[in-house]
Amino acid sequence: MTTPVAQLVASHPLLEGLPGDAVAQVAGCARNVAFAPGELLLGEGDPADTLFLVRRGLVAIEIHAPNRGSIVVETVSAGGVVGWSWLFPPYHWQFDARAVGPVGAIAMDAACLRAKADADDALGHQLMARLAAVLLERLQATRIRLLDLYGTNSGHPGEDQRARVD
Amino acid sequence: MTPIPHRIVSRRAETGDVTTLSLVPASGRPLGFVPGQFNMLTAYGVGEVAISVSSSPREVGPLQHTVRDVGPVTRALCRASTGDVIGVRGPFGTPWAVDAAPTSTGDTVVVAGGIGIAPLRGAIDDLVHRPDTDGGRVFIVAGARQPEQIIFAGDLEAWERAGAVVAVTVDLGSPGWLGHVGLVTSVFDAIAFEPAESSALVCGPEIMMRLTARALVGRGVDPERIRVALERNMQCGVGWCGHCQLGPFLLCRDGPVLPYAGAVSHLLSERER
Numbered sequence: 001m002t003t004p005v006a007q008l009v010a011s012h013p014l015l016e017g018l019p020g021d022a023v024a025q026v027a028g029c030a031r032n033v034a035f036a037p038g039e040l041l042l043g044e045g046d047p048a049d050t051l052f053l054v055r056r057g058l059v060a061i062e063i064h065a066p067n068r069g070s071i072v073v074e075t076v077s078a079g080g081v082v083g084w085s086w087l088f089p090p091y092h093w094q095f096d097a098r099a100v101g102p103v104g105a106i107a108m109d110a111a112c113l114r115a116k117a118d119a120d121d122a123l124g125h126q127l128m129a130r131l132a133a134v135l136l137e138r139l140q141a142t143r144i145r146l147l148d149l150y151g152t153n154s155g156h157p158g159e160d161q162r163a164r165v166d
Numbered sequence: 167m168t169p170i171p172h173r174i175v176s177r178r179a180e181t182g183d184v185t186t187l188s189l190v191p192a193s194g195r196p197l198g199f200v201p202g203q204f205n206m207l208t209a210y211g212v213g214e215v216a217i218s219v220s221s222s223p224r225e226v227g228p229l230q231h232t233v234r235d236v237g238p239v240t241r242a243l244c245r246a247s248t249g250d251v252i253g254v255r256g257p258f259g260t261p262w263a264v265d266a267a268p269t270s271t272g273d274t275v276v277v278a279g280g281i282g283i284a285p286l287r288g289a290i291d292d293l294v295h296r297p298d299t300d301g302g303r304v305f306i307v308a309g310a311r312q313p314e315q316i317i318f319a320g321d322l323e324a325w326e327r328a329g330a331v332v333a334v335t336v337d338l339g340s341p342g343w344l345g346h347v348g349l350v351t352s353v354f355d356a357i358a359f360e361p362a363e364s365s366a367l368v369c370g371p372e373i374m375m376r377l378t379a380r381a382l383v384g385r386g387v388d389p390e391r392i393r394v395a396l397e398r399n400m401q402c403g404v405g406w407c408g409h410c411q412l413g414p415f416l417l418c419r420d421g422p423v424l425p426y427a428g429a430v431s432h433l434l435s436e437r438e439r
Contacts, residue, residue: 013355058344060339072339073347074347074352075335075348075352079356080355080356100344141352144349144373144374145337148337149279149280149370149371149373149374150309150311150370151311
């Protein structure tokens with residue numbers, strides 16, 4: 001029988017299309033959670049013990065700095081994934097993740113996921129391949145943002161030449 | 167080919183370095199245009215530069231151009247005062263062709279980066295107010311560097327009130343910003359457009375358009391239904407001088423709006439030699 005949480009797991013874009021038995025396995029690590037606006041999903045330095053699959057709302061990935069307060073480096077919306085530091089030792093969060101508004105998510109116990117992936121190579125491969133695809137997309141997006149596309153050096157084709165002539 | 171003198175009847179600072187000029191001809195009839203087209207604006211004694219029309223054809227009133235201060239000519243235009251006279255030559259180039267672009271039932275996704283929203287403003291206004299959408303929805307994704315640099319914030323709110331799904335994302339959030347932070351493509355998962363039936367209009371920095379078009383195709387949007395606005399060094403405006411050549415295109419005449427499919431998708435990835 002499919003449990004409600006298994007249905008939620010199966011419908012999240014990260015795990016969509018996963019075979020039924022694999023869904024049942026990972027759903028055993030999952031629980032449905034909700035966060036109020038401003039509430040932390042995870043905090044920098046804390047043990048990284050959960051993978052969050054965002055179902056609704058917006059989550060801000062933040063880091064705080066002296067004299068600047070909290071700086072939002074990225075947001076993750078419905079269908080996205082929050083929390084990567086549980087994948088590798090030392091399993092500590094490197095950023096804060098805060099609910100911008102009301103957030104609904106599936107919280108997956110990281111130790112449980114790792115244990116199931118270790119015990120079942122096919123499941124482990126499926127999970128890592130899907131997580132790596134999201135990580136790749138995030139890495140590429142981060143590289144592009146480093147270019148400061150909308151910054152003051154973005155120029156105007158006609159103006160560039162005139163500026164050189166001047 | 168001679169610029170027609172136009173008087174600046176009002177100017178509005180959109181952000182620190184972006185200004186919208188409202189122009190009326192010093193004499194004679196107002197120039198017509200279709201959204202997506204551009205005019206050559208002359209700052210007398212400084213030079214001439216191609217600037218897209220940012221008016222909506224639905225608005226009765228002066229011709230509007232939204233200019234970013236990035237060099238001598240645009241700086242002179244941005245610093246011009248109400249009552250000053252500048253030259254206008256045009257309109258030139260291809261339009262977004264909103265009426266022809268979408269399927270009657272398909273969604274339209276408009277993706278604008280930075281000042282790229284200016285050439286799209288008239289097209290968006292047409293889209294959100296067209297009476298015959300027959301179920302096709304309008305999704306507007308606007309990207310900016312910071313919340314303070316979002317152009318046409320009032321229009322974005324008005325388009326949302328008119329029924330469009332609007333998502334604004336910035337590269338750098340600032341205190342109090344409760345919206346998205348990330349690339350325009352990062353918002354695609356959060357807006358529920360139907361890729362197989364969608365058309366897309368994309369305007370912004372070329373890298374952003376390239377990545378956006380690829381992301382749309384990756385989600386299943388037909389490349390033939392994606393239009394991008396390309397820009398090079400437009401000078402004559404009529405395809406004579408060749409300064410704006412990009413591969414087989416003279417962008418002042420064949421562009422700026424072109425379908426992403428075919429030659430354009432290759433040209434966007436081509437390294438300049």
